[in-house]
Amino acid sequence: MTPHDPIPLAKPVIGAREHELVGEVLRSGQLSLGPMVERFEHGWCERIGCRNAVATSSGTAGLHLSLLALGIGPGDEVVTSSFSFVASANAILFTGATPVFADVDIDTFNMDPARVEEAITERTRALLIVDIFGYPAEVPALLDIARRHDLAVVEDACQSIDGAYDGTKLGTHGHPAVYGFYANKQLTTAEGGVILTDDDDLAELLRSTRNQGRTDDGGWLVHSRLGYNYRLSDVHCAIGVAQLERLDAMMEGRARVASWYQARVRGIEGVAPMFEGRQTRSWFVYAPRLAEGVDRDRVIERLGERGIAAKPYLPCIHLQPFYREDHGHRRGTFPNTEMISASTIALPFFPEMTEDQVDRVCRELSSALAAERVG
Ligand SMILES: Cc1ncc(COP(=O)(O)O)c(C=O)c1O
Structure with a gap:
């Protein structure tokens, strides 16, 4: 690679x-x-x-x-x-x-x-x-x-x-x-x-x-x-x-990659690391929150231009088109859900990811956020 x-x-x-x-x-x-x-x-x-x-x-x-x-x-x-x-x-x-x-x-x-x-x-x-x-x-x-x-x-x-x-x-x-x-x-x-x-x-x-x-x-x-x-x-x-x-090894791999991300993300302005609480997370995605006001779609686009896949993950269910149209849901009903859903960004995350790849993602994320602040 x-x-x-x-x-x-x-x-x-x-x-x-x-x-x-x-x-x-x-x-x-x-x-x-x-x-x-x-x-x-x-x-x-x-x-x-x-x-x-x-x-x-x-x-x-x-x-x-x-x-x-x-x-x-x-x-x-x-x-x-x-x-x-x-x-x-x-x-x-x-x-x-x-x-x-x-x-x-x-x-x-x-x-x-x-x-x-x-x-x-x-x-x-x-x-x-x-x-x-x-x-x-x-x-x-x-x-x-x-x-x-x-x-x-x-x-x-x-x-x-x-x-x-x-x-x-x-x-x-x-x-x-x-x-x-x-x-x-x-x-x-x-x-x-x-x-x-x-x-x-x-x-x-x-x-x-x-x-x-x-x-x-x-x-x-x-x-x-x-x-x-x-x-x-x-x-x-x-x-x-x-x-x-091989589940133990794969879980260890995910936890290792997550710890690399957590350490780096703490130093990037405009992004909050994932929550670490009393419970142990079974690491599935690495999806930190971007600060309010950041244009997440633009950040994802900029990352994509540099070969880094990212997604606005996770959209809330009640705002999915058919939950609104067929089940009468609307924006404004679940404030925390909507706020979190509007700000989380899933970054590349898999057990065999290298520290260099995490570095590259974080570098590009940092410069995409800086460009957003300027632009
Ligand atoms: C929280 C949650 N529930 C249910 C599912 C559905 O699982 P599957 O895709 O295996 O049907 C998923 C899959 O992504 C999920 O993330």
């Missing part, structure tokens, strides 16, 4: 082991519903210390199935965060329920428990907790609210793979937690997800609904309930098994 090569936003780590295991599946002839799926699921149970892992075709599918399995449906309201990827709220819409947003905390970017409490009505049936940018949400406070209002809980930990709150892994708090494995995630299966739960009955139901409503004791063409094809293939799981074997 030369000093002027483009630097992408994200880049998966794929090596010989992924090729070897995918080859093993292809040679076996069993491409779906085979032993590699079980091996992948078992790997997660071991890693997290949870009783069940149910692999799904995507994180979105995992969220949808979890909400359905907890009985969420038409007429229900589910409180969630608008500072998330659109799939969090879409999964609620898929069930026929209505997402109700609660504003986020200005530091953690996760749902503020006080705002969650205010959002609860007599129709609220569940909380969909999101651990955004890999930083764990206030799980104990949110579970306390859920207990007092008799609400089901699903955790969208798609960005917080392998995350924990006060050392307790997500997926072992008594409600299902979902990870996502799209190609930019801490661990990838190209596309995919997993639902983690200690509840054996729930896991059995999820295994049925991801597989067209089939049950273990029925035949292939016996469907006991309405189900979906949300299976994850053995080919995808082969990539996942290889990735699980």
Whole structure:
């Protein structure tokens, strides 16, 4: 790589082991519903210390199935965060329920428990907790609210793979937690997800609904309930098994790159480093905030001209065109969410990024911000 090569936003780590295991599946002839799926699921149970892992075709599918399995449906309201990827709220819409947003905390970017409490009505049936940018949400406070209002809980930990709150892994708090494995995630299966739960009955139901409503004791063409094809293939799981074997190293790589960024960003005028709090972040993106008044689009454009990918990440859900048009949302309703969403910028971030590349990104960011101040 030369000093002027483009630097992408994200880049998966794929090596010989992924090729070897995918080859093993292809040679076996069993491409779906085979032993590699079980091996992948078992790997997660071991890693997290949870009783069940149910692999799904995507994180979105995992969220949808979890909400359905907890009985969420038409007429229900589910409180969630608008500072998330659109799939969090879409999964609620898929069930026929209505997402109700609660504003986020200005530091953690996760749902503020006080705002969650205010959002609860007599129709609220569940909380969909999101651990955004890999930083764990206030799980104990949110579970306390859920207990007092008799609400089901699903955790969208798609960005917080392998995350924990006060050392307790997500997926072992008594409600299902979902990870996502799209190609930019801490661990990838190209596309995919997993639902983690200690509840054996729930896991059995999820295994049925991801597989067209089939049950273990029925035949292939016996469907006991309405189900979906949300299976994850053995080919995808082969990539996942290889990735699980190297997850520690990939996580360390991300944390190392993040620490380089944090140290440099502190010295750049007009940009605030990412929040470091009591909880350990599962590093997913490096997305610091730009100061108020900075033209973020121009900064992104300037970085792009110098070969550095950057994105205005993350747009809030309630201001997405169809949430405004079909669901009546408008600007001004969730001030913290809107302010954060207008100022965060995702910079190149992947485990194999070098210190020189981080230096180059920060240098270019600094000069783009300086040019903005002048121009
Ligand atoms: C917070 C969050 N929720 C849900 C999803 C959906 O995951 P998938 O793309 O695997 O369906 C993502 C993926 O980016 C995400 O970041």
